[in-house]
Amino acid sequence: LRIEGALRNALERGEFVLHYQPQVDLASGHIVGMEALLRWRHPELGVVPPQRFIGLAEETGLIVPIGAWVLRTACAQARAWNTMREADGLAPLRVAVNLSARQFAQPDLVASIAAVLDGTGLPAACLDLELTESLFVDDVAQAVDLLHALKALGVALSIDDFGTGYSSFSYLRTFPIDVLKIDRSFVADIASDADEAAIVVSIIALARNLKLRVIAEGVESTAQLDFLRAHGCDEMQGYHFSRPVPAEEFERMIRSGH
Ligand code: G
Ligand code: G
Ligand code: MN
Numbered sequence: 001l002r003i004e005g006a007l008r009n010a011l012e013r014g015e016f017v018l019h020y021q022p023q024v025d026l027a028s029g030h031i032v033g034m035e036a037l038l039r040w041r042h043p044e045l046g047v048v049p050p051q052r053f054i055g056l057a058e059e060t061g062l063i064v065p066i067g068a069w070v071l072r073t074a075c076a077q078a079r080a081w082n083t084m085r086e087a088d089g090l091a092p093l094r095v096a097v098n099l100s101a102r103q104f105a106q107p108d109l110v111a112s113i114a115a116v117l118d119g120t121g122l123p124a125a126c127l128d129l130e131l132t133e134s135l136f137v138d139d140v141a142q143a144v145d146l147l148h149a150l151k152a153l154g155v156a157l158s159i160d161d162f163g164t165g166y167s168s169f170s171y172l173r174t175f176p177i178d179v180l181k182i183d184r185s186f187v188a189d190i191a192s193d194a195d196e197a198a199i200v201v202s203i204i205a206l207a208r209n210l211k212l213r214v215i216a217e218g219v220e221s222t223a224q225l226d227f228l229r230a231h232g233c234d235e236m237q238g239y240h241f242s243r244p245v246p247a248e249e250f251e252r253m254i255r256s257g258h
């Protein structure tokens, strides 16, 4: 209850920050994007991890204004970094933002994303929206329409935690998805467990055949990295390269030539 009260005030008190985790192209080794991850810095509770408040923010509906803040902040930051990179002759970065079920159900979702792109000047092609499979189960036809409307803006749609939800082949045919993010639970043992390795190899092959981009999450070792590269995975994200870091630190990373 105490947390709920604090959460209600957190936005106006400026207690949220975004950390950014690099997404690295496996062929070139270059940073090509980043996932924006929400952090709540409470003056007394310290840094509250998202697992402790995203659920509550969902239940209370607070995730809607918080999510809008996340989207605006991440897009404005990406635009600023891309302006900086353009001056240095570097390719623009993409930014990935997590959308929750409650946000997905907002009738003005498409308009609000269009307004953020417009307001920040970030090209739609630089925004990835991360969705989980659970968002699609309630009303399939409505979800399909919504995804098409989002795609029409020019943004990319990613399936987060791929493999842990309800995915079936018909689902991949039904929903206009651009990116699969392989859940880190599958990546964890690829270098040592033949079954896990087979699953990841199959997801990569599936993505390539369907012309989807594929990103491995939770990459923590060189052995995992080598395995993913050898099997044609496009990008990786994980502690092996970098944890999610504050904006200043991310900026140092991209300035230092990665
Ligand atoms: O760093 P990590 O502990 O950030 O994130 C834990 C979980 O919180 C992940 O499942 C992630 O998707 C979720 N999460 C992080 N940031 C956001 C956000 O801005 N919006 C939503 N809806 N979920 C987020
Ligand atoms: O569910 P989602 O994929 O949005 O959440 C990303 C979560 O994964 C965040 O909590 C982030 O901090 C965490 N994460 C990112 N890289 C790694 C990693 O290499 N290992 C582990 N264990 N967690 C990671
Ligand atoms: Mn995510």
Ligand code: NA
Pocket (backbone or CB within 6 Å): 160, 161, 162, 181, 183, 184, 217
């Ligand atoms: Na994930």
